[in-house]
Structures are given as structure tokens and as C-alpha cells.
Amino acid sequence: MTTHPSQVQLTEDGRLKHFLTTEGLSKALLTEILDTADSFISTQERGVKKVPLLRGKTVVNLFFENSTRTRSTFELAAKRLSADILNLDIAKSATAKGETLMDTLWNLEAMYSDMFVVRHADSGAAHFIAEQVTPNVAIINAGDGRHAHPTQAMLDMLTIRRHQHSIEGKVVAIVGDILHSRVARSQIHALRTLGAAEVRVIGPGTLLPRDIEALGAKPFYNMKDGLRDCDVVIMLRLQKERMNNALLPSESEFFKLYGLTTEKLAFAKPNAIVMHPGPINRGVEIESAVADGPQSVILHQVSYGIAVRMAVMSMAMSGQQTQATEEQA
Amino acid sequence: MRYLHITNARVLDPALGLDQVIDVYVADGRIQAIGHKPHAGEIEHSIDASGQWLVPGFIDLGAHLPEPGYPHKGTIGSETQAACAAGFTHVCALPDSKPVADSPAVIKLIQEKANQAGYARVLPLGALTQGLEGEQLANMVSLTEVGCVALSNARAPFKDSYVLRRVMEYAATYDLLLFLTANDAALAAGGCMHEGPTATRLGLAGVPETAETVALAQLLLLIEQTGVRAHISQISCARSVRMLNHARQQGLRVTADVALANLVYTDEAVTGYNSQFHAQPPLRSEHDRQALLAAVNAGELCISSNHRPHEIAAKKAPFSDAEAGMSLFDVFIPLALQLVERGELQLSALIQACSSQPAQLLGMEQRLSEGATFNAALINPNSQVTISRRALKSRGGNIPCPGETLNGHVSAVFIGGRHVF
Numbered sequence: 001m002t003t004h005p006s007q008v009q010l011t012e013d014g015r016l017k018h019f020l021t022t023e024g025l026s027k028a029l030l031t032e033i034l035d036t037a038d039s040f041i042s043t044q045e046r047g048v049k050k051v052p053l054l055r056g057k058t059v060v061n062l063f064f065e066n067s068t069r070t071r072s073t074f075e076l077a078a079k080r081l082s083a084d085i086l087n088l089d090i091a092k093s094a095t096a097k098g099e100t101l102m103d104t105l106w107n108l109e110a111m112y113s114d115m116f117v118v119r120h121a122d123s124g125a126a127h128f129i130a131e132q133v134t135p136n137v138a139i140i141n142a143g144d145g146r147h148a149h150p151t152q153a154m155l156d157m158l159t160i161r162r163h164q165h166s167i168e169g170k171v172v173a174i175v176g177d178i179l180h181s182r183v184a185r186s187q188i189h190a191l192r193t194l195g196a197a198e199v200r201v202i203g204p205g206t207l208l209p210r211d212i213e214a215l216g217a218k219p220f221y222n223m224k225d226g227l228r229d230c231d232v233v234i235m236l237r238l239q240k241e242r243m244n245n246a247l248l249p250s251e252s253e254f255f256k257l258y259g260l261t262t263e264k265l266a267f268a269k270p271n272a273i274v275m276h277p278g279p280i281n282r283g284v285e286i287e288s289a290v291a292d293g294p295q296s297v298i299l300h301q302v303s304y305g306i307a308v309r310m311a312v313m314s315m316a317m318s319g320q321q322t323q324a325t326e327e328q329a
Numbered sequence: 330m331r332y333l334h335i336t337n338a339r340v341l342d343p344a345l346g347l348d349q350v351i352d353v354y355v356a357d358g359r360i361q362a363i364g365h366k367p368h369a370g371e372i373e374h375s376i377d378a379s380g381q382w383l384v385p386g387f388i389d390l391g392a393h394l395p396e397p398g399y400p401h402k403g404t405i406g407s408e409t410q411a412a413c414a415a416g417f418t419h420v421c422a423l424p425d426s427k428p429v430a431d432s433p434a435v436i437k438l439i440q441e442k443a444n445q446a447g448y449a450r451v452l453p454l455g456a457l458t459q460g461l462e463g464e465q466l467a468n469m470v471s472l473t474e475v476g477c478v479a480l481s482n483a484r485a486p487f488k489d490s491y492v493l494r495r496v497m498e499y500a501a502t503y504d505l506l507l508f509l510t511a512n513d514a515a516l517a518a519g520g521c522m523h524e525g526p527t528a529t530r531l532g533l534a535g536v537p538e539t540a541e542t543v544a545l546a547q548l549l550l551l552i553e554q555t556g557v558r559a560h561i562s563q564i565s566c567a568r569s570v571r572m573l574n575h576a577r578q579q580g581l582r583v584t585a586d587v588a589l590a591n592l593v594y595t596d597e598a599v600t601g602y603n604s605q606f607h608a609q610p611p612l613r614s615e616h617d618r619q620a621l622l623a624a625v626n627a628g629e630l631c632i633s634s635n636h637r638p639h640e641i642a643a644k645k646a647p648f649s650d651a652e653a654g655m656s657l658f659d660v661f662i663p664l665a666l667q668l669v670e671r672g673e674l675q676l677s678a679l680i681q682a683c684s685s686q687p688a689q690l691l692g693m694e695q696r697l698s699e700g701a702t703f704n705a706a707l708i709n710p711n712s713q714v715t716i717s718r719r720a721l722k723s724r725g726g727n728i729p730c731p732g733e734t735l736n737g738h739v740s741a742v743f744i745g746g747r748h749v750f
Contacts, residue, residue: 004601023530102645122647123532124602132645145649147532185532210535214526 008131010319012326017319018130018139019312021148022190030193034158036311037304044080044307053314054083057114061087062105063142064120069278070142070152073302074117077309083115101125102133109134115317116140123147123182136324138316140309146182152277153186155308157194159301160232163273168195173226173268174217175202175258176236176285179209179247183277184236192216202226203258206247223258227267234275235260235285251284260286265295273297330356330370333746338378338707342385342697343677344685353383355703358746363699378707381740384680385695386418386704388687390586391508391562392636393654394420394451395724396442397435398427403638403724405439406446408658411723413742413750415634415661416683416706417449419693421508424456425483431456431467433475440476448749449742452691454481454508457496461485466496470503478691481508481562484609490547497555506690507559511545511569512610521649523596523611531599533648536611538566545569549576552583560690561585563635565610567620574629584690586682587621588635590655590729592674593664594618598729604644604651605729608635622668625682626675631690632682634661638725656725659716663735666710670736707741714738 006024011017016029043051059078061071071087078085090104108116115138118126123145130139143149160167172191178184178201191199192215201212202220212219220226227233242248260274274286274296282288291298333355340351340363354362354372361367389412395402412420422439424430430439436453443451455472457480459465469480480500487493500507517540522528524535541564549572552559561573564585573585590608595615598606606612624630637654644651657664668674688695695704715734718726742750 101647120647122649124649125647127602128604128647144647145532146534182532185530209529210524210537211526211529215530 008127011323015319015322016312016315017323018126019150019316020126020130020139020141022150022153022186022193023148024189025193027193027195030154030157030190033154033308033311033315034161036315037154037158037307040307040310041304050080050082052082054078054081054317057083057317058112059083059085059115059117059313060108060113061085061117062090062108062119063088064090064118064125065143067119067143070119073305074140074142074309077306077313080306081310081314105129105133109137113137114320115313117142119143121145136320138320140312140316143182146180146185148186149182150186151305151309151312152183153190154312155301155305156187156234156275156277157190158304158308159275159297160273162304163297163300164231167191169197170231171198171200171229172196172232172234173200173202173220173230174234174236175223175226175260177207177238177242178203178212178236179207180239181236185215187234188215188217200226200230204248207242223264224267227264230268230272232273232275233260233265233268237277237279238281238285255284259284260290262287262289262293265290275301278302330361330367331373332356332361332367332370333748334372334375335378335383335707336375338381338383340383340697341676341680342685343681345696345698347697353697355743355746358702360697360699360701360703363697376707376741380709380711382708382710383697384416384706384708385684385697386706386742386744387416387683388691388693388695389417389420389634389636390560390631390687390690391423391588391633392420392658393425393638394422394439395638396426397438401640402643405442405451406448407722407724408636408638409443409446409448409451410750411658411721412449412634412636414722414739415658416708416739416742417634417658418695418704418706418742418744419450419452421452421454421478423483424454424481425461425485429456429461430454431459431461431472433468433471436472436475436477450744452478454479456480457482457507458487458492463487463492466499469500469505473503473505479506479508479560482510484510484512486512486514490551493547494551494555497551497557497559501555501557504558507557508562509548509559510562511541511548511564513540513544516540516543520611521607521653522599523613525596525614527596527599531602531648533599538568538613541566541610542568542572545572549581549583553581559583563588563591563610563633564621564630565591565613565617567617570620570624570629584631584686586631586633587625588633589657589661589665590635592618592622592625592632592668594729599648602648604646604648605655605727607644607648607651607653608655609653622673626678628678628681628686630682631686632665632679634658636723638723639727640724641726644727654727655729656721656723656727657729658723659721660728660730660735662708662737662739663714663716664730666737667735703743703746705743706739708737709740710737712736712738
């Protein structure tokens with residue numbers, strides 16, 4: 001009854017119809033996403049902001065967890081694809097259990113929605129919706145619990161490809177709170193599939209999940225060893241509540257050990273790029289000199305985010321349509 | 330005398346060393362003769378049980394009956410009938426009903442409902458603390474006097490180790506039997522599956538093995554200190570098996586059981602976020618599963634159902650939000666026999682872990698010998714069953730293996746000589 005997340009998101013002939021996770025997707029498909037995003041960037045650079053790929057389609061931004069940045073890039077991406085967009089912020093109340101969630105989604109489906117962009121605090125929420133609630137609406141995962149944030153990971157892949165020429169053979173370090181990070185999990189899967197030479201995760205034992213090696217990442221506990229010979233350094237945002245949950249003593253001790261400073265960045269390759277999914281805590285995980293420095297590509301990440309989301313939305317919509325046509329035939 | 334005559338069955342009672350195709354004659358609720366025709370009387374009814382097994386009735390050391398309190402999940406009637414479908418003649422009902430089974434009135438209500446239904450007998454477990462809140466002792470002696478076979482706090486935590494110690498001391502005074510769960514609530518907090526590679530991959534918060542083993546160490550030390558008679562319910566880790574063996578080698582009289590699901594499945598079943606596998610205790614690693622199977626085969630562990638029926642909607646949610654537990658009675662026999670077919674579980678160990686071992690713990694007799702009360706089940710091991718939600722006896726639709734075709738079903742259950750199922 002339940003299928004592996006990577007399979008739920010594909011049509012029978014292997015095209016994307018939902019986008020739930022980077023795990024289990026082929027190198028060819030991930031590359032297609034990046035190539036499509038590249039083409040949107042070049043049309044935008046030519047001043048053509050809007051394309052008609054989703055004209056007449058209704059996209060619903062369904063955010064069960066607050067997010068301004070991700071939601072607005074999805075909104076812009078939908079608008080640039082000429083879709084109609086509806087934004088719903090459904091703060092998850094204590095009573096918003098399964099039935100409520102399903103009723104909400106079925107109501108929206110009944111309004112002829114074509115795509116849901118879903119953010120939810122529970123790992124597996126997007127998969128649950130795609131498989132068991134509204135399989136005929138394209139589901140784009142905009143972050144589910146600690147599980148996946150695949151569009152963020154793909155915009156990071158695009159950033160690496162554009163600024164380091166390729167992902168293949170690169171050594172990438174992800175630093176900070178890996179335990180709670182859906183971004184890190186999606187990045188690890190994408191990096192492995194796209195041929196990165198090594199994926200490292202760096203942090204204290206309390207913030208590295210158990211058996212992370214099973215995902216193909218190598219744990220490090222200090223920056224000096226972890227950053228040695230790295231081509232890419234990805235810093236993660238540190239949430240304040242980690243201090244209250246006995247996972248860390250203080251922000252200052254974390255910054256001392258793992259905060260990215262010019263000195264620590266010197267352990268990496270001289271041309272290494274510095275990334276951050278945002279929003280940045282300056283002075284907690286990264287110092288301003290690095291965040292705004294020459295090796296930082298953080299603002300590029302933001303602009304690529306729209307193109308990547310346009311790519312994924314148009315591909316999934318086309319996959320859903322193909323499937324619907326085949327089922328009718 | 331007029332006899333019930335069961336012929337051609339393979340009669341299996343490994344505790345007695347019995348494994349023979351042999352005739353059984355029952356009258357007045359008891360086995361009157363095995364292997365030979367009784368001297369006097371006539372046969373009233375004969376059952377040809379060719380190809381079937383006659384086994385001692387199973388005794389379940391832990392099931393969640395949804396009544397009182399959760400009529401939408403099932404009733405005592407529906408669930409005790411489902412228990413018969415698993416070969417259980419007796420079911421220990423955990424006290425986590427609503428209201429909690431912490432007063433003689435609730436116990437009596439449960440007993441009345443079970444008697445009216447007339448299927449498997451319910452052996453109530455009284456609550457150890459009032460409201461299962463882990464603070465104030467429940468009226469343990471009064472609960473035992475109205476028929477509780479043991480006392481339990483289900484999986485609810487005790488406020489602190491002080492309360493746990495006093496609970497044990499008080500129970501030891503009156504030689505009461507305790508069913509205890511090894512679960513450190515703080516270490517398990519927030520977790521919804523085994524902490525390991527699958528949880529990391531799925532981004533689900535894990536329950537570490539130490540949530541069980543740290544609590545078990547504490548239980549074992551306090552059991553030793555207080556001298557209370559104790560049984561550990563539903564262990565899930567290889568390490569717990571070793572700790573229990575070590576304690577027994579030191580002379581501690583402590584028994585334990587494992588839920589069938591933990592013998593059949595591992596945490597990998599959760600891949601794909603299948604909420605049917607959201608269970609308490611969590612399904613653990615293959616290493617743990619193998620150690621638990623070995624312990625059952627060595628006669629060190631009983632098997633319980635941990636049956637917990639839910640309405641379909643309770644599982645229709647993202648994994649961590651879905652309610653925990655499986656409806657297991659309807660699939661108990663086919664899943665257990667699958668382990669036997671694979672050579673992972675010895676048939677004799679399975680039968681003893683479900684009948685003679687729990688009977689010994691509860692001071693009951695459950696055997697197929699002349700003069701014994703006839704509590705037994707007939708199992709057809711070869712009949713193919715396709716598991717379908719529509720054919721379930723339990724109201725709980727939350728079965729782990731819908732659509733699968735498996736072997737084995739219970740064709741008859743006898744309690745006190747009466748053909749109840």
C-alpha cells in the first residue's frame with residue numbers, strides 16, 4: 001500500500017509527477033531539472049520573465065508551517081509560469097490531525113486545483129498527501145519535518161554547478177544542525193547521485209543523526225579536519241530552541257567550534273564556495289566577513305531558487321497531464 | 330456421559346512432549362480420554378480434524394481492548410472474538426481503557442461484557458497507579474480481589490523512581506504479580522520509530538534502544554531489591570534479552586514477553602512511511618529481531634499479541650501523527666506460521682510461548698492431558714488466506730499486511746469444553 005517515496009513521485013515511464021524527495025531519483029532526472037532551471041535563468045536574463053507553461057493552472061501554496069521566503073519564491077515561480085496562485089497559511093493547531101488535513105486537501109482538490117506546494121512539520125507529510133489523499137494533484141514538497149526539502153537541495157546543486165562548473169568529483173561539507181535538517185538530507189542524496197566525490201557532515205554529536213553514514217555522508221566533529229580540501233562549504237541555520245533542548249550549551253560555544261570564520265574557511269580549498277540556505281544568523285553559524293565575502297554565493301542561491309522551482313513545477317505538471325491523458329485513453 | 334470426540338488431529342502439547350495424531354474425548358468441560366475410547370458413555374458429536382493441529386489454548390499476555398472508552402475502535406465482544414481467531418482462549422487486557430481500569434467497578438464492567446460476549450476469556454490487568462498517572466498507588470489488593478490476574482501501568486510512565494520502588498514494595502507485601510514495561514519516557518520522548526538508519530533517512534525522530542535498556546536496568550535492580558514478582562511486557566531489543574538472562578543467572582525470578590510484530594518486522598517496514606508500522610514498542614533492527622527469535626526458541630520469552638485496534642482514520646495521517654499500534658489478532662496465526670515455515674521459529678517454541686509459559690506465569694493450567702480443562706484451539710496450518718479488511722473479526726482495520734496471501738487459520742476454539750468459535 002505504501003510505496004517508496006522515490007517511486008510515488010514518478011509516472012510509469014519515469015517522469016516526474018510529484019516532487020517529494022531527491023532520494024532515489026536518477027542522475028538523468030536531476031540533471032534535467034538543473035538544465036531546465038538553467039534555461040529559465042537565461043530567458044530571465046534576456047528580460048523575458050514570464051512564460052505560459054502553467055497558464056490556466058491553479059497552484060495552491062499550502063503552508064502548514066510558517067515560511068516567508070520559500071513561500072514567496074514559490075509564488076513568484078508560479079506567477080512567472082503564468083499560473084493562478086492561492087496562498088494558504090494553515091498554522092498547525094493541536095487538533096489539526098489527519099482527518100482535518102485530509103478534509104482541507106479534498107476541499108481544495110474539489111476546487112479544481114492542479115498543484116499543491118506543501119510545507120508541513122511532519123516528516124512524510126508530502127508523501128502521505130501524494131499517495132493517500134490527492135494523488136491526481138501534483139504535489140511539490142516545500143519541506144516536510146526533518147525529511148526533505150528537495151527544491152532547496154536542487155537550487156543548491158544548481159549553485160554548485162554554476163559556480164564550481166560541475167558537481168562531479170567535488171568534496172562538499174555540510175556544517176551544523178544535521179539532525180533536524182531536511183535540507184541536509186536532500187542535499188546528501190542529490191550530491192551522491194550527481195557524483196560528488198565526498199559528502200561530509202560536520203557538527204557536535206548531539207546534532208549529527210545516528211547512522212548518517214547509511215545515507216552516504218561521512219561525519220566529522222571539527223572544522224579543521226572536516227573542511228580540509230573542500231570545494232563547497234554549506235552552512236545550516238541554527239535554531240535557537242536547540243539550546244533549550246540540551247543539544248548545545250550556547251551560541252557562543254557553537255560559533256567558537258563551528259562558526260564559519262575567515263580562519264576556518266582557510267582550511268578549505270582556496271576557491272571553495274560558501275553557501276547557506278538562509279536566513280542567516282550572523283555571528284552564530286557564520287561571520288559577516290564570510291557571508292558577504294568573495295567566496296560567498298548565498299545571494300545567487302536565492303535567485304536560482306525561482307528558476308529551480310519553475311523547472312520542477314513545470315516538469316511535475318507535465319508528468320501529471322501525461323498520466324491523466326494516458327489513463328483516459 | 331456424552332462426549333465430544335476430536336479425531337485425526339495432530340495433538341501438540343510440547344510442554345508434555347506430546348506430538349501425535351491421536352483421538353481426544355471431552356465431556357463435562359474436561360479431557361476425559363486421549364488415545365483410547367472412554368469405557369462408558371457415547372459420542373455426542375465428532376469432529377474430523379484431519380490435517381489440523383490441536384493445541385492448548387493460547388493465553389495473551391497483553392492486548393489493548395478498546396472498551397470501555399473507545400467504541401469506534403471496537404468492543405470487548407468484537408475483539409475477544411478476534412482473539413479466538415488467533416487461538417487465544419484467554420486475553421490479558423491492559424488497563425489503558427477510558428476510564429482507566431483502576432477501580433473494581435471498571436474491572437467488573439469488563440468482566441461482564443466479556444462474559445456476555447462468550448468468546449475468549451478476559452483476564453483483566455489492574456492499573457498500578459490511579460488513572461495510570463504514575464503518582465498515587467491504585468487499590469492493588471482490591472483490584473486483585475475482583476479478579477485482576479496482575480497489575481500494570483501499561484506504557485504510562487511513573488512519576489519517578491521513588492514511586493516505582495514503592496509500587497513494587499507494596500505489591501511484594503501481598504505477593505501480587507506486576508507486568509512492567511521498560512520504557513524511559515524522557516529518552517523516548519518525541520520518537521515514533523526505532524532510532525537507526527531508517528529513521529535518519531526518513532527524518533523521523535527515533536526511540537533509542539537505551540529508552541528500553543536504561544529503564545530495564547532500573548526495573549531489574551528494583552525488582553531485586555523489593556523481591557516483587559514481576560514480568561516484563563514487550564521487550565524489543567537484543568540487549569534486553571541479554572540483560573534478562575544475566576538477571577536470571579543471578580537468581581532473579583523474572584519473565585518477559587515479546588510482541589509478535591517485533592518477531593516478524595523490523596524498522597525497515599517503515600520505509601515509505603507506512604503508518605501501520607507505527608508501533609509501541611517500535612519495530613527494531615534485524616539484529617534485535619534475530620535475538621528475540623532466538624530467545625523465544627530457547628524458551629526464554631513468551632509471545633504476546635500487543636493487539637491494538639484502531640479505526641481507519643487513526644492511521645490516515647503523516648507517520649508521527651498516526652496513532653500507534655497494530656490490529657493483530659486476525660493475522661496472528663498466519664504471521665506466526667510464516668516464521669515457522671521460514672525456519673525462524675520452532676513450532677514447539679511458538680506453542681509453548683503462547684500457552685504453557687504464560688499459563689505458568691499466571692498460575693493456570695493449560696494442557697492437553699486427561700483430566701485437564703479443555704481449553705484448546707484447532708489450527709488448520711495449510712489453508713490459504715488472503716488478508717482482507719472486509720473479512721476481519723476485529724473492528725480494527727489497522728492490520729500490517731492487507732492483501733497478502735498467507736497460510737493458516739484457526740478453525741475452532743474450545744473454552745472449558747465449550748465450542749465457542
